[in-house]
Amino acid sequence: MSARGRWFDRLLGLYFVVILLFLYGPILVMAVLSFQGPQGGMTFPMRGFGFHWWTRLFQVRASELQEAILRSLLVAVETGVIAAAFSVVIAFAYRRRLPGSSLLLPIVLLALMTPGILLGLGMSLWWRILNFQPGHLALLGVHVVWALPFAFLVMIAVLNRFDPRVEESARDLGASESRTFFEIVLPIIWPGILSAALFGFTLSLNEFERSVLVTSDNTLPLQLWAMLTVQIIEPDLYALGTLTILITFVIVAALFIPTVIGQFRRLGGRAEAGEE
Amino acid sequence: MAVLAQNERPAEDGVASGGQRGTVVLRGVAKRFGTTTAVDHIDLTIPGGSYVVLLGPSGCGKTTLLRMIGGHEMADAGDILLDGVRLNDVPAAQRDISTVFQHYALFPHKTVAENVEFGLKMRGLPPAEREQRVSEALEFMDLANLRDRLPKQLSGGQQQRVALARALVTQPTVLLLDEPLGDLDRLLQLRMRVELRTLQRRLRISFIHVTHNQEEALAIADQIVVMEDGQIKQVGSPQEVYRRPTNLFTASFMGDNNILAGRVLSVNGDAVEVACDGLRLRANGVPHALTVDQPVHASIRAATVRVRPEATAATDLPPNCVAARATFIEYLGDIVKLHCQTASGLPLIAKLPESDTSWQHIREDETDLVLYWDDADVQLLTA
Numbered sequence: 001m002s003a004r005g006r007w008f009d010r011l012l013g014l015y016f017v018v019i020l021l022f023l024y025g026p027i028l029v030m031a032v033l034s035f036q037g038p039q040g041g042m043t044f045p046m047r048g049f050g051f052h053w054w055t056r057l058f059q060v061r062a063s064e065l066q067e068a069i070l071r072s073l074l075v076a077v078e079t080g081v082i083a084a085a086f087s088v089v090i091a092f093a094y095r096r097r098l099p100g101s102s103l104l105l106p107i108v109l110l111a112l113m114t115p116g117i118l119l120g121l122g123m124s125l126w127w128r129i130l131n132f133q134p135g136h137l138a139l140l141g142v143h144v145v146w147a148l149p150f151a152f153l154v155m156i157a158v159l160n161r162f163d164p165r166v167e168e169s170a171r172d173l174g175a176s177e178s179r180t181f182f183e184i185v186l187p188i189i190w191p192g193i194l195s196a197a198l199f200g201f202t203l204s205l206n207e208f209e210r211s212v213l214v215t216s217d218n219t220l221p222l223q224l225w226a227m228l229t230v231q232i233i234e235p236d237l238y239a240l241g242t243l244t245i246l247i248t249f250v251i252v253a254a255l256f257i258p259t260v261i262g263q264f265r266r267l268g269g270r271a272e273a274g275e276e
Numbered sequence: 277m278a279v280l281a282q283n284e285r286p287a288e289d290g291v292a293s294g295g296q297r298g299t300v301v302l303r304g305v306a307k308r309f310g311t312t313t314a315v316d317h318i319d320l321t322i323p324g325g326s327y328v329v330l331l332g333p334s335g336c337g338k339t340t341l342l343r344m345i346g347g348h349e350m351a352d353a354g355d356i357l358l359d360g361v362r363l364n365d366v367p368a369a370q371r372d373i374s375t376v377f378q379h380y381a382l383f384p385h386k387t388v389a390e391n392v393e394f395g396l397k398m399r400g401l402p403p404a405e406r407e408q409r410v411s412e413a414l415e416f417m418d419l420a421n422l423r424d425r426l427p428k429q430l431s432g433g434q435q436q437r438v439a440l441a442r443a444l445v446t447q448p449t450v451l452l453l454d455e456p457l458g459d460l461d462r463l464l465q466l467r468m469r470v471e472l473r474t475l476q477r478r479l480r481i482s483f484i485h486v487t488h489n490q491e492e493a494l495a496i497a498d499q500i501v502v503m504e505d506g507q508i509k510q511v512g513s514p515q516e517v518y519r520r521p522t523n524l525f526t527a528s529f530m531g532d533n534n535i536l537a538g539r540v541l542s543v544n545g546d547a548v549e550v551a552c553d554g555l556r557l558r559a560n561g562v563p564h565a566l567t568v569d570q571p572v573h574a575s576i577r578a579a580t581v582r583v584r585p586e587a588t589a590a591t592d593l594p595p596n597c598v599a600a601r602a603t604f605i606e607y608l609g610d611i612v613k614l615h616c617q618t619a620s621g622l623p624l625i626a627k628l629p630e631s632d633t634s635w636q637h638i639r640e641d642e643t644d645l646v647l648y649w650d651d652a653d654v655q656l657l658t659a
Contacts, residue, residue: 166382166384168381169375169383172374173374174369174398174399175398176398179398188383
């Protein structure tokens, strides 16, 4: 490679690092400030260093937040399960080109394009028109609508890699439709379904704008927002933010690690294969 | 290979009922995808216990035809019969037919033994019998030591044997094979095609094999079915299809043929003379009636063209002789291919055995040659 090309590559590398800092800098600052000393404030300088605010988070804040956390976890689990189940069904309908399946993609993706606050407002109005108090079900509704396009795209990608001849050969060997699905298709695509569910879980856990008009029972992000606007804020919120991001990171890692291991095994497996 | 007793059918089995089991009859079978016709009203009889190869370029409908026989595609028209029973409305799962799919389509999450066992499990056989038949099938296909491996831990040839064992363990009367050798490297292809043929002879069931490789078809088949654009162009033994192509498509698809366009000069009984661009051909044993001045194509196999170094005036030569020079000598190991050009500019190819050392004295674009062949080696094609 020419010297000029090398310089250009270095420049691109630097650009990448700057972008990363720009994106993740605030998170890092927050993480660092959560280790502020007891006398420290919401900004630099650090006055001492320690786990004061983390301890406070678990000892004092936890009881305040407990209800919101439990509510968030519940709706996140429900969202993940429902979005994954729906996306499997829809993705199969899409792949088999059932009548009307050409409309599936735009309809499902519409939820991705709609401004979240409008979706929340609409859901809330709809609920009131039907003379119900919007509550947990309404919240679950907006979260599923929000998570479904992502879960659907994950399943489309999974099914694209799935060789339809494997299904055909199961039928060829005498398997009924249901046995083909449960004995052959499901065991092959379950990691994909799990990814779709985890996707839905994470999206629901962090969801704010769709939820805010729908429910009066706060989820964790709503509770945090309420605390930020009403109370005097202290660095223990930084600790909570850092913790939330850590949890999200762990889930995202869980999404990708099976893929990475799969790749690794595939490569390893090929090397191992007996020679003819 | 070990012997799998259940899979070997005694010869008397089919003879008693007047023929081998596994006879597939197609009557007016058609399939369209949107506006394209994949299979265009095909009639074909595949005799029980024979090895039939469907041969044609990609998109000729051979795989669609195979999938309809297997029940993975529904025919739009016509009847598909197996041993006299109409199959059209029988789901794939209930047909007495197994398929070896392209790229094998093994179940990636099941071990070799579990893959082979699957068909028996679906048929509700008790575990003890399943185990016995799986063991025998694995033994038969020389896979016993790989029984607990996953498909991705196997080489291509091993995967193919698993696919065969899985398809055969249910004792079908017809085995369908979709490009079964396509994933293998060339040396393994050569070996596996012999093994496939041997396997079919032992099992005495019908094998229907789809390929685009003419050499593979010639090597394996009892009957070759040449297909183009959803239609059957020719059916015959390898020798018939190779030596006596009945149409232009077969003649060009089988390769190695010099194909010349011309007109009939004279007809004298079954001896016909044809003029092709200043070259006079004579054919005998022409099966169909021809009239003078009718346009025809002549096909001359490259391997029947012989060569002698000789400088002659083009006009002095009798029919089926032509003056030419080699423009390129292609050395292929066991044979040598001479790419020639006649005095009038026609390209002709002659194939000589490598052991026939006369080609060594021929110089490209320099040595004057006479190319000649027998009357019997000229095929006249009207279609």
